[in-house]
Amino acid sequence: MAAPNLHRFANPGQFLRLSGWLLPWLTAGGIVLTTVGLGWGLFLSPADWQQSDAVRIIYIHVPAAWLASAGYFGLAVCAVLSLIWRHPLADMAAAEIGPVGAGATALCLATGSLWGKPMWGAWWVWDARLTSMLVLLFLYLGHIALIRAFDNPERGYRAAAILALIGAVDLPVIKFSVEWWNTLHQPATFKFTAAPTMYQGMIWPLLLAAAGFSIGFGAIVTARLRAAVMERRIRGLMMARAQESV
Amino acid sequence: MTHLTYIIPAYGLAVVMILAYAIAARTRMARARTRLAAIDPRGRDPKRT
Numbered sequence: 001m002a003a004p005n006l007h008r009f010a011n012p013g014q015f016l017r018l019s020g021w022l023l024p025w026l027t028a029g030g031i032v033l034t035t036v037g038l039g040w041g042l043f044l045s046p047a048d049w050q051q052s053d054a055v056r057i058i059y060i061h062v063p064a065a066w067l068a069s070a071g072y073f074g075l076a077v078c079a080v081l082s083l084i085w086r087h088p089l090a091d092m093a094a095a096e097i098g099p100v101g102a103g104a105t106a107l108c109l110a111t112g113s114l115w116g117k118p119m120w121g122a123w124w125v126w127d128a129r130l131t132s133m134l135v136l137l138f139l140y141l142g143h144i145a146l147i148r149a150f151d152n153p154e155r156g157y158r159a160a161a162i163l164a165l166i167g168a169v170d171l172p173v174i175k176f177s178v179e180w181w182n183t184l185h186q187p188a189t190f191k192f193t194a195a196p197t198m199y200q201g202m203i204w205p206l207l208l209a210a211a212g213f214s215i216g217f218g219a220i221v222t223a224r225l226r227a228a229v230m231e232r233r234i235r236g237l238m239m240a241r242a243q244e245s246v
Numbered sequence: 247m248t249h250l251t252y253i254i255p256a257y258g259l260a261v262v263m264i265l266a267y268a269i270a271a272r273t274r275m276a277r278a279r280t281r282l283a284a285i286d287p288r289g290r291d292p293k294r295t
Binding site: 111 | 252260263285
């Protein structure tokens with residue numbers, strides 16, 4: 001029963017109709033929540049007693065880190081949909097998620113570095129959390145490269161899907177690295193099993209920024225996917241014209 | 247505010263990155279829509295398909 005339903009939503013025309021309605025809402029939601037979250041975090045939230053104002057980098061660093069992992073989880077889901085169900089949009093979605101997820105990962109690493117220098121006295125340390133995040137960036141870059149590495153796009157999509165599934169092993173390593181090893185990076189503030197230890201006045205702007213980043217990520221990926229669907233249709237029409245003229 | 251030399255680059259980088267991705271996606275979508283509208287024999291507006 002699941003496969004026919006999935007394919008109904010995989011219809012490119014259906015996707016264009018649905019995404020055309022959804023995209024303005026995602027864009028508006030992403031802009032409003034990100035602006036409010038970052039504005040609150042930068043100007044209104046309290047400074048940390050120990051880290052002082054440097055703690056304000058958290059409102060970018062943590063949402064970018066969550067997005068980096070969530071984006072890669074999205075790649076793994078697309079890989080499953082592609083390899084098992086041959087979902088027509090899954091490969092295209094993976095190709096569009098990859099560069100945006102890589103950007104989120106790079107932003108997380110760069111802001112982490114900007115936060116680490118005043119707090120730890122170093123731009124970079126080979127800490128388990130930082131290293132596993134760097135591995136995630138390389139996985140994203142490998143995925144982007146693999147998709148474009150073959151003359152036959154189907155082979156590229158398949159190889160990238162396999163890499164996405166294998167690379168998903170890095171996600172729990174990132175999440176639990178601060179518990180499994182002694183790291184310079186602080187332990188997780190948000191846990192599944194315990195209430196957050198963060199001050200309430202910092203939690204709300206962080207959650208708003210995270211929601212804004214996530215919805216904005218969704219908007220950018222949706223816009224890229226819409227463009228990709230239209231480009232594929234253009235290629236199909238051009239091929240048909242070329243064959244007619246032969 | 248302390249640590250401005252670290253906070254400003256962090257926020258600036260985030261804003262520039264988000265804008266770059268958003269503008270690139272919007273430009274690519276608009277270009278594809280225009281090209282498709284020009285060659286699609288059905289003459290449909292891709293926004294409504």
